[in-house]
Amino acid sequence: MRDYTEITKRLKNLELPIECIGNVHSYPIHQIDLASSANMPQPVLITGGVHGDEPAGVEAVLQFLERDNTALLKQFSFTIIPCINPYGYVHETRETRNDIDINRAFETDVVTEVAIVKKVLGQTQFSFAIDFHEDYDATGFYLYEGTRNEKYIGPQLAAAAKAIGPVDPEDPGEDAPNLVEGVYKVATEWGTQGLAPYLLHFHSKHVIISETPTVWQLERRVALHLTILDTALDIISEMNV
Numbered sequence: 001m002r003d004y005t006e007i008t009k010r011l012k013n014l015e016l017p018i019e020c021i022g023n024v025h026s027y028p029i030h031q032i033d034l035a036s037s038a039n040m041p042q043p044v045l046i047t048g049g050v051h052g053d054e055p056a057g058v059e060a061v062l063q064f065l066e067r068d069n070t071a072l073l074k075q076f077s078f079t080i081i082p083c084i085n086p087y088g089y090v091h092e093t094r095e096t097r098n099d100i101d102i103n104r105a106f107e108t109d110v111v112t113e114v115a116i117v118k119k120v121l122g123q124t125q126f127s128f129a130i131d132f133h134e135d136y137d138a139t140g141f142y143l144y145e146g147t148r149n150e151k152y153i154g155p156q157l158a159a160a161a162k163a164i165g166p167v168d169p170e171d172p173g174e175d176a177p178n179l180v181e182g183v184y185k186v187a188t189e190w191g192t193q194g195l196a197p198y199l200l201h202f203h204s205k206h207v208i209i210s211e212t213p214t215v216w217q218l219e220r221r222v223a224l225h226l227t228i229l230d231t232a233l234d235i236i237s238e239m240n241v
């Protein structure tokens, strides 16, 4: 069993407004908004813990929140949900307590965790969204990218992330078109059952799913996620100068 109260404690230590957006099986799901200092900020969504047994994503979100993001806030605003599947996080299961894979459930409205996230999303349109995951079978990292304008930054992200560790040599087997080594396109065949494809269709013109190998040490997985995120924000900010 993993300690979810530790997550809550770290969030409360941030001295940022934390919103409880819902309770699932007695665990709160939190949302943190980082307001921008810009007049017209680009809204970014960051999510972790869709799969409960992938703690590096939750840890990456927490470490992002715990660091100084003043420079980024000159251009971006952030909506952050650190752990979408707290029951799974505590019990170290991919699925929810009801054996639902949240990342295959966004076309339904009967899954509590999904309903909570959809309510938060409302009518919001994001410039960019990133969802942090892990892969138990992988030996290196990889990522999925979806973009409405077909301008892919994945190759640059993978190049930057190679400083942290190697690309996974295996195809993840999700029928996603391969762009370059370690970069796959969000497949249209997936529909909108997964969080990232759902966001791409309804809420974000650009999405990334970052995948780290569980065999790496936690800190290295976190570093990988944050490198992908920071590199993406860097490229996006240059695109809009």
Ligand SMILES: [Zn+2]
Pocket (backbone or CB within 6 Å): 051, 054, 132, 133, 134
């Ligand atoms: Zn996952």
